[in-house]
Structures are given as structure tokens and as C-alpha cells.
Amino acid sequence: MDLHLAGKRALICGGSSGLGRAVAEALAAEGAHVALLSRDAAKLQVVADGINATATAKAVIVTADLADHASLLAAVDTAEGLLGGPTEILLNNTGGPPPSGVAGLDPELWRTQFEAMVLSVFRLTDRVLPGMKAAGWGRILNVASSSVVEPIANLGVSTALRSSVAGWAKTLSIEVAADGITVNTLLPGRIDTPRIESLDKATAERRGVTPAEARAESIKTIPVGRIGTTEEFGAVAAFLASPKAAYVTGSLIRIDGGAIRAI
Structure with missing residues (x-):
């Protein structure tokens, strides 16, 4: 199936490994140009070199700390300059916090993780939305977790913060639907990544x-x-990022092998 992604420009957070890398590779295989973002330039370059060696699309790298507002926005400017235009597909993908419950945690831990896992998503999306609105087309994908639907023991901070992103994404999807922009949240279960x-x-x-x-x-x-494999995850993301998924928005997409027991 041709997903009609050739020439589209995508910004991929966490593109150096795991789920972000898989999405970048899936999009590039469909002809989309990808800007890979993370803090590790060396790892990013390995992924970009692999894409550039096998795909007709272009892969570039930009470095930023998601918790650093200034460097994050500067990275978007750089990415759009390298790809030659505004971001059309955004993958919001942040690292997860250490395992823990939620009771009695240091407020500073909550503040630090909120900055990196939640506020960075809001900032990035607000940065690229004007370009999407001007074009009348855009795709915003958020990587969350199956814990949004069914909380996972000992992943309390992750559950709380990823759930807040899911709520924000649903609200945003309603606000931008008339602009031709879809907003969907991916809920990976156990996918074979370094995080797992x-x-x-x-x-x-x-x-x-x-x-x-x-x-x-x-x-x-x-x-x-x-x-699950990262390739399976990337395939779902690529479809949702495509014009063929124009009628799918505001959704929580489970990619979990059926593990979530809730309907």
C-alpha cells in the first residue's frame, strides 16, 4: 500500500533508538524526509546514516534536551531549515522516568519529569501547529503507554504524566480537526526496546x-x-501519519498484543 508520504517532512523526537527510530525508519521507507531529535548526536548519526543509505528520503539530525525550552525550539528551527520547510508530521516521544509509585515523592521529581515528559510536548506542538494550519494538513502523534488505559504497578509517575498528555491530545484534536490536522496517541504495550x-x-x-x-x-x-517488535509499532505510526488516516483523530491506539484487559 502506498501511504502517499513521499516528500512529507517529519520531526521525530527520541529518534536515536527504540520506538522513535522505528517510526523514523518506517516513514523514510515511505518516502518521508525525517529530522531525528535527541540529546545524543553520535547515536542519531548512526540512524541517519542507515536511513540515507537505504531510503530515497533524506534523514538529518538535530540535538536538544527536551527539558530545555530554548534549545528545543532552536532545534525545530534547524530541522525545518535542513528539510526545507515546515514540519508536517510530529512524533512526540519522550523518555520514561525510573520505576516508582506516586505517594511521597519529592515535588522536584514531579517538576523535572513534567518539564521533560509533558511540557516539552506542549511546546513542540505549539511551535509546529502554525505551519500545519497554514498548509491545511498535519499529523501529530504522541507516544504514551498502555498504562494510560490500565495503570501498571510501579510505573506511577509515567502513568500520571502520560495520562495528562492523552487528555491534552484529545482536547487538541477537537480544536484543530477543521484545519486538516489529526492528533492521535499511541499506547505501546511491551515492545522490544531498551526501555523494556x-x-x-x-x-x-x-x-x-x-x-x-x-x-x-x-x-x-x-x-x-x-x-512486539519496533517494526510493528513503526508500521502503525506510519499509517496514522499518512493521508489515508485522515478520519482517525483524537484516538488512543493500542499496540499491545491484546494485553490491556479493559474494553
Whole structure:
């Protein structure tokens, strides 16, 4: 299926690895030009080189700290200059906090994580929206977590902050629908990324088992019987970023192998 993404310009947060990298590669395979953003220039360059070697689309890199407002907005300016025009597809994708509950946490931890995980998403989106509105077309995708629908034990901070992004995204989708802009939130379950590996290690330490045993136990909770691949995640994101998904907006899209038990 041709997703009609050739020549579109995408800004991919967290593009150096994991889910962000997968989305960038999926979009580039469809002909979209991608600007990869994270703090690690070396890792970004590896991904960009791989895309440029195999795809007809162009990949460029920009570095920024999501919690640093000035550097973030400057990075968008640089990305749009390198790609030759306003951002048409934005993937909001932030790192997750350390595992924890929510009771008794230092307010500074909440403030720091809110800045990086929530406020950066608001700022980035507000920065690119005028260009999308002027063009009468845009796609905003937010990477959240299955915990938005079904909270996950020991991921309290992540659940709280990603849920706030989901609420904001639903509201925004209503505000910009008439401008030809869709806003959707992706809810990954257990996808094979470095983040899942780190969570398995934390679970193993807490339970006194090996990481492999912790992973095996988690797989038992997934109806399809395995962990998802980043390529599967990227494929869903690419469709939602395409003109073919114009009637899908304000949605929470589960990519979890059926693990969420709620209807």
C-alpha cells in the first residue's frame, strides 16, 4: 500500500533508538524526509546514516534536551531549515522516568519529569501547529503507554504524566480537526526496546529473579504470546501519519498484543 508520504517532512523526537527510530525508519521507507531529535548526536548519526543509505528520503539530525525550552525550539528551527520547510508530521516521544509509585515523592521529581515528559510536548506542538494550519494538513502523534488505559504497578509517575498528555491530545484534536490536522496517541504495550529491558531488570531485582525470568512472566500476560517488535509499532505510526488516516483523530491506539484487559 502506498501511504502517499513521499516528500512529507517529519520531526521525530527520541529518534536515536527504540520506538522513535522505528517510526523514523518506517516513514523514510515511505518516502518521508525525517529530522531525528535527541540529546545524543553520535547515536542519531548512526540512524541517519542507515536511513540515507537505504531510503530515497533524506534523514538529518538535530540535538536538544527536551527539558530545555530554548534549545528545543532552536532545534525545530534547524530541522525545518535542513528539510526545507515546515514540519508536517510530529512524533512526540519522550523518555520514561525510573520505576516508582506516586505517594511521597519529592515535588522536584514531579517538576523535572513534567518539564521533560509533558511540557516539552506542549511546546513542540505549539511551535509546529502554525505551519500545519497554514498548509491545511498535519499529523501529530504522541507516544504514551498502555498504562494510560490500565495503570501498571510501579510505573506511577509515567502513568500520571502520560495520562495528562492523552487528555491534552484529545482536547487538541477537537480544536484543530477543521484545519486538516489529526492528533492521535499511541499506547505501546511491551515492545522490544531498551526501555523494556531496563524495566525487566528493575522487576527482576525487586522480585529476586533473573531478567529473563521476569520477561518470561510478563509474556504470559500477553494474549499473542510474545513481545512486539519496533517494526510493528513503526508500521502503525506510519499509517496514522499518512493521508489515508485522515478520519482517525483524537484516538488512543493500542499496540499491545491484546494485553490491556479493559474494553
